[in-house]
Amino acid sequence: MSPPGEETASTDTQEAIMEATFRALSKHGYSELRMRDIGDEMEMTRQVIHYHFDGKYDLMSRFLEYIIQQYEGSVEVDPDAPPREELDARIDQCLFGPEFEDFGHWDRMKVYHELFTHAQNDEQHREIFNDHYERIRSSITEVVEDGMEQGVFREVDAARMGQLITDVIHAARGRKLALGHDDAPQETRKAIDEFILESLHADPR
Amino acid sequence: MSPPGEETASTDTQEAIMEATFRALSKHGYSELRMRDIGDEMEMTRQVIHYHFDGKYDLMSRFLEYIIQQYEGSVEVDPDAPPREELDARIDQCLFGPEFEDFGHWDRMKVYHELFTHAQNDEQHREIFNDHYERIRSSITEVVEDGMEQGVFREVDAARMGQLITDVIHAARGRKLALGHDDAPQETRKAIDEFILESLHADPR
Numbered sequence: 001m002s003p004p005g006e007e008t009a010s011t012d013t014q015e016a017i018m019e020a021t022f023r024a025l026s027k028h029g030y031s032e033l034r035m036r037d038i039g040d041e042m043e044m045t046r047q048v049i050h051y052h053f054d055g056k057y058d059l060m061s062r063f064l065e066y067i068i069q070q071y072e073g074s075v076e077v078d079p080d081a082p083p084r085e086e087l088d089a090r091i092d093q094c095l096f097g098p099e100f101e102d103f104g105h106w107d108r109m110k111v112y113h114e115l116f117t118h119a120q121n122d123e124q125h126r127e128i129f130n131d132h133y134e135r136i137r138s139s140i141t142e143v144v145e146d147g148m149e150q151g152v153f154r155e156v157d158a159a160r161m162g163q164l165i166t167d168v169i170h171a172a173r174g175r176k177l178a179l180g181h182d183d184a185p186q187e188t189r190k191a192i193d194e195f196i197l198e199s200l201h202a203d204p205r
Numbered sequence: 206m207s208p209p210g211e212e213t214a215s216t217d218t219q220e221a222i223m224e225a226t227f228r229a230l231s232k233h234g235y236s237e238l239r240m241r242d243i244g245d246e247m248e249m250t251r252q253v254i255h256y257h258f259d260g261k262y263d264l265m266s267r268f269l270e271y272i273i274q275q276y277e278g279s280v281e282v283d284p285d286a287p288p289r290e291e292l293d294a295r296i297d298q299c300l301f302g303p304e305f306e307d308f309g310h311w312d313r314m315k316v317y318h319e320l321f322t323h324a325q326n327d328e329q330h331r332e333i334f335n336d337h338y339e340r341i342r343s344s345i346t347e348v349v350e351d352g353m354e355q356g357v358f359r360e361v362d363a364a365r366m367g368q369l370i371t372d373v374i375h376a377a378r379g380r381k382l383a384l385g386h387d388d389a390p391q392e393t394r395k396a397i398d399e400f401i402l403e404s405l406h407a408d409p410r
Binding site for chain 1: 319322323325326334359362366368382384
């Protein structure tokens, strides 16, 4: 085990490499990215990248985990909120991103969606995305189940509903990024309300 | 105008180049593709590619239009079918692809989704996709409007509904390809039925 001081230094360094990777990816895109582009975004010598990571592929996998962690960690929901309120909060966070200053939700999502599509050729990235997708989907499925238990939602296949909402969010983000439909998240929010969540409420009769 | 014989030859040649491009893209992916890879997939000399297309970018734009045309042209719907039947047929075609032998729906969709995500960096491809997306979305929106006029669907924002269904289909295909969820189209079909279309039917009371 490394002494506490060293461990902190290493964490800071890795964070600096991750942020440099993010800036380099935003500029050059995944397929054209070279290790030296990442080095150009850092104040430290680029030897530290090679010290910490075993090539571009290793670095990219770690980077994917890094942005997924930021994304998931950003969802803050009151555990005592009513199910519909929690559902709304989770959908909003995934659609619009956290309101952190400098978080750059859409810049990060641009990289995220590029790596997502690229995962069709990449077993390791596919696994990282699958784990992440499962967590996002489950968090929505669980709220639907809570609502059913509390009698505020009607009985549905909660996993199927969770998957549908997760897919719709993903598509709206992808469409904004790929096709430039800037109103896609807002419009999708309304569609989810009107066409999906509306039918979820338990019939009061 | 070229004499009829020549025109046919040229169309055949372009078709041969398009199919060679498709095979090369399936093997190498978009970002790694070189013109010579396409030449390797052809029986003709690769000079004909340079004769017909002004570089990789021009060829890729034309190829994108080619697979979109195949995709859209494959949707055959009886214009006198009841709205719900037509809606089902359109959703099925987009989700599962046409049943042409050798069409290779998923191989083509793999390329389609790769180019779609890449369009975030490419104004011309973005425009081609936007036109295509608009046609797909409108075809669904129009069926919803027909159903409303005939009184079998309740009054909704038909364009919003058309967009939602288009997004859900796109997400399901993308998830199957990127994450290997082979049951995504079938599961999504059920989710569309249960959670979106069910609420579309006009209340018989």
